[in-house]
Amino acid sequence: xxxxxxxxxxxxxxxxxxxxxxxxxxxxxxxxxxNVWRLxxxxxxxxxxxxxxxxxxxxxxxxxxxxxxx
Amino acid sequence: xxxxxxxxxxxxxxxxxxxxxxxxxxxxxxxxxxNVWRLxxxxxxxxxxxxxxxxxxxxxxxxxxxxxxx
Numbered sequence: 722x723x724x725x726x727x728x729x730x731x732x733x734x735x736x737x738x739x740x741x742x743x744x745x746x747x748x749x750x751x752x753x754x755x756n757v758w759r760l761x762x763x764x765x766x767x768x769x770x771x772x773x774x775x776x777x778x779x780x781x782x783x784x785x786x787x788x789x790x791x
Numbered sequence: 792x793x794x795x796x797x798x799x800x801x802x803x804x805x806x807x808x809x810x811x812x813x814x815x816x817x818x819x820x821x822x823x824x825x826n827v828w829r830l831x832x833x834x835x836x837x838x839x840x841x842x843x844x845x846x847x848x849x850x851x852x853x854x855x856x857x858x859x860x861x
Contacts, residue, residue: 723793723849750847763850777820779793779849780833 723779724748724763730775730785740785744768747784756789793849794818794833800845800855810855814838817854826859 727747730740749761758770775785797817800810819831828840845855 723795723852725793725849748848748850750844750849752844752846774820774822774844776822778818779795779820780818782793 722746722763723782725777725779725782725784727760727770728783728785729770729772729788732775732787735775735785743770743786750784758786792816792833793852795847795849795852795854797830797840798853798855799840799842799858802845802857805845805855813840813856820854828856 724746726745727743728740729743744760744762746762747760748763751759753759756771756773760770761767770786772786772788775787777784794816796815797813798810799813814830814832816832817830818833821829823829826841826843831837840856842856842858845857847854
């Protein structure tokens, strides 16, 4: 299965720090507004993330987001 | 391998129209600026896409973008 794990990273340390796991085994990612993302895992779990995409490495099953400053 | 195929869709017809294939077998997606994305396939092919993410269905290997009006 080709789901991905979603991590929150700090852009300043993303090279060395793998970040914090936000939701694993994500299938669907749908934007709900400016920098608001609705994530759904293959198990049906849903979470909303506010942030910006930092990078995706799909073969590694890794999608990284940065939180936005409030 | 868990790469994805990148399609350009029209948001008004995305439900019924699968869209236009932009790049297949994409591994890495990196934002290069506001609505500018650098895509790299598992074969090393690189393309730049200007647009907005419409939706991702990772288990289906499909990531859809909308082009932005110039």
